[in-house]
Amino acid sequence: MSALKSYSHTIAQTLPELSIAEIHRDKREVTLTSGAKLLQRTVFSKDAIALRFKSAGRLSGPGAFFQVVEAGFDRHVPAQPVTAGLEVHRELLDKNNQPVTRTKLGEPIHVRLQARTVRDESVTNVAIIDLLPGGFEVVGASLQPGVSTISGVDYVDVREDRAVFYATLSGSVLEINYQIKSSNRGEFTVPPIFAESMYERAIKGCGVGGKITVTE
Structure with a gap:
């Protein structure tokens, strides 16, 4: 200070x-x-x-420092995947391993995430961010926060509205599996899965979103 x-x-x-x-x-x-x-x-x-x-004049001494802060959100869900060094994909599956667009209140859904790099070398310090649909939560027993036991994942951060996985991605597919469940009825937007190098922001990947309906 x-x-x-x-x-x-x-x-x-x-x-x-x-x-x-x-x-x-x-x-x-x-x-x-x-x-x-x-x-x-x-x-x-x-x-x-x-x-x-x-x-107005020549800078002397320590000079000047500037910082730009931006915040916001995407107005529209991406219609096509984005692959800028990283490739990510997410599936929501039922108990029969079939894609889900409709489910019952409180019924567990299997989330399968897949990620890899399309670059020649591995990418370290990648954050894979899985935003949950509105009205959904992580099934606690299916995903433990902290130092990860998932092969290829270093650390897991489970939050109220998302699960974040910190990993190193190679050309081989990294697969992550866990469960979510609904706590509200209605139709909800499924946000796209997103991955980004924490220190090279231009290296990123984004999947596509969708819709899911929850009934009684």
Whole structure:
């Protein structure tokens, strides 16, 4: 904490004159904020395709640091799988190992996940994120959180709305099996399965979603 205070004090002695602007597709530049401040914050619009940072003079000392934070969700479920270095697939199966689009309240469903890399070398530190359909939960006995006993999976994180598996993916298919069950009736969207390298974000894969109906 004292180190951060010292750093802030040093920066405050020679505040740079900075401006932040967003660039639109028509090349138009819109200034968002400017001035000599220790901390500048601004919001950019959905029309921005790039951000431009400018200094009125030559930066000296520690210089300037910037950070962009984005949050949101997909407006539409992908219609086609995405394979950008990783390939992932999920099946929801009944007790007869047949695909499920309709189930009864509280009836267990078998989830089969398959993942691999399509690159020449293995990809380490991959997060495989399985978002559950609304109104569903993991059957506790079928999946234990923590250091994993599943071959090829290092760690399992079971949350209220998802199961996350941390693994190393090779060209051979990694298969993960567990169960979920419904706690509400209705028609629900099945989110697509997603996998991503935690340190090389361009390496990722995404399956397709669907619908599932829960009756009494």
